[in-house]
Amino acid sequence: MLEAILSLGGVGFCAALALGFAAQKFAVEVDAREAAILEVLPGANCGACGFPGCGGYARAVASGAVAPELCPPGGPETVARIARIIGVAAIAVDPQVAVVICQGDQQRATEKYRYLGISDCRAAQKLADGPKTCPGGCLGLGTCAAICPFGAITMTDQHLAVIDRDKCVGCRKCVEPCPRQVIKMTPRSVSVHVLCNSHDKGALVRRYCQVGCIACQLCKKAAPEAYVIEDFLARVDYRHAVKPTAGVEVAIDKCPTHCIRDDNPPPAPVPDEKPAPQAA
């Protein structure tokens, strides 16, 4: 019994000595600021900053290699806190939100062929440029939804990707994988968007989509400052649309194909309805 205690205790003591020595000798110097920065980062490890995880970004910021405003999930608050830690003036970042600029789901847009392959938009795009007739529309196979680290993208049962602007932190991870480049980053301060990604001429767009932009200019006539039309496709001019005077929303009802949408509608008035009949 005694020798067992002694020998185990001895082994433990030697190990403790060795560990203690190693801890001293090989100590990794942790920059206090790095730890502090890591503390204020959201810890999502989403990679939007371009570094492997929040730790990598914290180290890079602490070393002064990169600016403190590269963390979109953190938002302006985090930027301000990091700026305080490293002692620089915070630059105001314009928070962004991703938008799928397409409403052409299975019911409203036609398909070139019936796709039966894997649920991956990138794979589908390789087969004759994707099953959707429209060259820019959402394929609805959910590649972006699978990638979004924040669960902000859902697929409708009519196969269209929709981004929840309350959950989207603007990390941009969905933008590049989408083979149709139909996800755009927009300033959070503007909630009105032209939801179409087809540069085809109006007559052609009408043939394959009920809700496509036909470049009829009506939105631009209604709010000349807030819209631009380029290459047969209208888009909100986000630089000016932030101004209350731009009148970006006055064009919404003017669009004949209803492809302008306000993602931030005021709460709908309580419908004037009879109360549901009581179960007997």
Place this chain on the structure above:
Amino acid sequence: MKIKRFPGGLHPPEHKSTAARAIEPCSLPDELVIPLAQHIGAPAEPCVVIGDTVAKGQVIAQPRGFVSVPIHASSSGVVTAVEPRLHPMGRPLPAIVIKPDGRDAWPDGLEGGMNPLLVDPLTLPPSRLRDMVRNAGVVGLGGATFPTHVKLSPPGGKKINTLILNGVECEPYLTADHRLMLEEPERILAGIDILRRILGVERVCIGIEENKPDAIAVMRDACAQRDIEVIALKVMYPQGAEKQLIFAVTGRQTPSGGLPMDVGVVVQNVGTAAAVADAIIHGRPLVERIATITGPALVEPKNLRIRIGTSLRHLVAECGGLREEVVKVIMGGPMMGHTQLSLDVPAIRGTSGLLLLDKNAVATRSEGPCIRCARCVSVCPARLLPTTISAYARRDMIAEAERFNALDCIECGCCAYTCPARIPLVQSIRQVKGAILAKRRLS
């Protein structure tokens, strides 16, 4: 003697109902749409403009780079457009449109070719022969359309000692090579002599599957005077794939990531050999090919000699039109062919067949979960684990898929064909192969 074959593979129903139908010429269509991209490698560069009058066999587009070949007018007429047209790959790609004048005339009143050779081709130096093959636009006619002159130019240090002629035609439905071997063996043999001279090889074998006993007999007969082996192979898809054919014929295993020339072999399709003979002996460029137009939706399936650029619609009309609604149109064979969006697409150099399927021939059951039956593993001729690679592919686990040798997949489709859960295995593997190559290009 044991009948030769490769490991893995399967034997889908053959459906070779056109095997007994002699090759027929196809009528001249109203319009020829000749795409500039008809081969692997850089597309050709047009050298005619709208309004030009062209003769049959005239060069209308020049090659760009070494891995590229010229394109020729497949009939005489007037160039009416140089513009993107729907290509068999499913998107509009640049093409030269010719309105035939109906005379189908070669230049300067020549018959059946441009400048018939007046000397014995076998006295010409290999480099000259190789240039002639290239100038005639010859590409692999089995369907891969790899420029033939490139395959005939092994880099220094690679010693080629065996030439294998591919007369396997393992894809269901297709019978074009079969008919060619039966009807025109002398063209093939003339081509073999030239290929042999270019490569300087001793051993020449022709691999033919056992389901074509008549072709085996004809070729054996024709080869009697020559030192050429005709090898009967077990009926097994994908025997016509290069590495599988090499293994079946010579027992040599092409290393992972390697090429046939790494094991001293060059494989050429029998149709390509015939095209080489035409090119050298008659100076006739590749302006037509033999294709099987078939399928249950067609009234009268046929083997046709078609001009490059003929629309699929014209080919269907040539075979008596459609019997019923066509649900799926496939260019090439059912295993590796390309599904078409429309019949208004031209036949190109790689069009070995056209398959018109009705609703009974097209299954559209959706996929279920993998039941771990390992059927895909036992049929994979590349000896891969399709289910594992596919699972990695679908989770974007590119490095893992690469470790399981995804790049060795030959996309034969055996795994997806056999999978009882109908998992699109090949599509996902093809997807991850693209991702692996993209990653390699980046690093």
